[in-house]
Amino acid sequence: MQTRSLCTLSARTAPLLAVLILSACAPPAEEPDPHLRELREELVERFTPGLHTLMVDLGIRHASLWFAGDAENWPLADYMVHELEELVEEIEELHPVYREVQVAALLGEMTHPAVEALEDAVEEEDRTAFAEGYDQLTAACNACHVASDRGALVIQRPTAPPLTNLRFSP
Ligand code: HEC
Structure with a gap:
């Protein structure tokens, strides 16, 4: 998913980046040029959101979920x-280990049962049951x-809802 948005973004910004990204997305036929590999690593690093950024997103999702369930907007x-859930999977994939934290x-x-x-x-x-599951998730966080x-x-x-332009009432 991350790779897809990376490809889309780069293709829009510059053809050179598109070529680099396409070569990064396709399985390498042979050992790539070290310069190209270095550029690819730099791009991946630059466009991969940090754990703190993804956690802020997770905080917003967590809060929005509460207001949707609380309003019984199923x-x-x-x-x-x-x-x-998708965001959790993305975090697992992008940051399997962070400063020695697994x-x-x-x-x-911690989060899957909740x-x-x-x-x-x-x-x-x-x-x-929603409120119980929600508190279980929060305890896991x-x-x-x-x-x-x-x-x-x-x-x-x-x-308070994180977004006031999103209607939570059903
Ligand atoms: C894998 C363990 C783990 C779980 C589970 C986890 N977090 Fe985090 N969270 C972290 C770490 C580590 C940081 C600090 C990242 C850093 O130091 O850059 C963090 C940071 C945060 C931040 C602060 C972000 C910032 O920089 O302002 C928020 C908000 C947050 N988490 C929300 C949540 C919520 C909501 C959940 C549960 C739905 C959750 N986290 C579950 C490990 C976790």
């Missing part, structure tokens, strides 16, 4: 929980922040 809650392993272990509980609650349109030596980052149920 189609929107379903959308948000799937977007959150991000991919921790994310999977995400599954949320998916079930949304499918059954169960407001109580915080447990990982503690495990990652980022215990100062405490996630909670949000008190």
